[in-house]
Amino acid sequence: MNHLKTPLFDQLVLHSEKQPISFHVPGHKNGSIFPQKGQDYFHSLLKLDMTELTGLDDLHSPEGIIFEAEALLAELYRTIKSFFLVNGSTAGNLAMILATLNKDDHVLVQRNSHKSIMNGIRLANAQPVYLYPEYVQGPMVASGVSLETVRTAIKKYPQAKALILTYPNYYGMVYNLEEIIKLAHEHQIPVLIDEAHGVHFISGEPFPQSALTLGADVVVQSAHKTLPAMTMGAFLHYNSSLVSIEKMRYYLQVLQSSSPSYPIMASLDLARSYLATFDKQDINALTREIEVFRDELNSIEGLSVSPVGNGDPLKMIVQSSEQMTGFDLQKRFEMQGVFQELADPLNVLFVLPLLKEGMPFPFKPTVQRIKRAVEAKVPFQKIAGIKDPSTLSKIITPAVTFEEMLIMKTTFVPLLEAKGRICAETIIPYPPGIPLFLPGEKIQATEINHLMNLLRQGAKVQGGERVANQEICVFL
């Protein structure tokens, strides 16, 4: 197949060039009616913002240009079937879980999964068995689940109907997924992978191997995270004999809009073509650019750049060598107009661009600004002691089921007195959007300390209605 082709984008352009008169939705009528102040920004894009007109196909029942665009995607990733998603990996994660699990099924799931995974399990009314990840000592972040943890969990729960893992983590770190998938398949357990941050991995070295290459059954990827695609553009790849494709199709149309965005879909078509034509020369050029950028940042006094080991070269972890928190560092960078993906107590995470050879990017001005940011004499908070949570038990199940929770009453208690109570809310430090507390779990002292630490250091927290007052919702 010819990956220079972009059938969906091309057809939209063709349609718009015919100067069509719109008597259909959307109400902006091909951009002719739009508030004046937004016109300069929206004008070109609105010409592509179409609906399911003759010749423009239908995402939920594709036969024409969308079918062709998805076939090109499937060929690139070597899958049985690949789908465009317009509601992000969030919708893909929900769909893959609902297509695989039934009520009361046991599911082995990485504890530091994105909230969409947790929500999917809850919607399916399945029974989660949480697998704690390993911790990487330098940057002190959770990576993946070990083969040993999965082996123990399968021994304990051989009836599990799925294994759900995140690969890579937010920081681009990977782990021994190949052996884990083999082990799960020996027990006929399908492996569902949230590869939101690894859509570009099929480009080959120095990128890690994609979960699809390693044999995963279903893989969901946020194309918008590292490919040049619009926000909410994502892919779901199906490559399984253990999961029903009919159920997958069903849930994708249940969960996604019946008016999917054509600009998002067209950007996915273009992003697929971009990735498919990202060649060895581009990889070499990009690798050189990254090395120079990393070396220049490393040479700034007061900063250190950790390599992500054998992980994703598009992720760069920057730390202060003067014990400044990641949050402080982030504030300083932002004051100089340099915005990053996330900060945590120790680190700031940069997501680098997947540049092709010869494409410009302002690396040099970035280095200058960061130098100014670090030199600025602004007082900062020192990193408080961060506890290593690896002492937590590796496999945990909630103390009550989702159905039981529906009829239980709740109350708020001070966080410092919550040890041993059953949590009734979700608390997610964001980013990276990984739940620290989940409903139904017995609250442990380590988690309370970790949350108190994060709050002290200015982390943003989602959920946790009264967490700012150091209170937590528990079941009575």
Ligand SMILES: Cc1ncc(COP(=O)(O)O)c(C=O)c1O
């Ligand atoms: C690991 C992971 N999975 C899923 C998602 C959800 O992706 P999306 O924003 O495409 O819905 C995110 C978003 O940050 C994520 O980090």
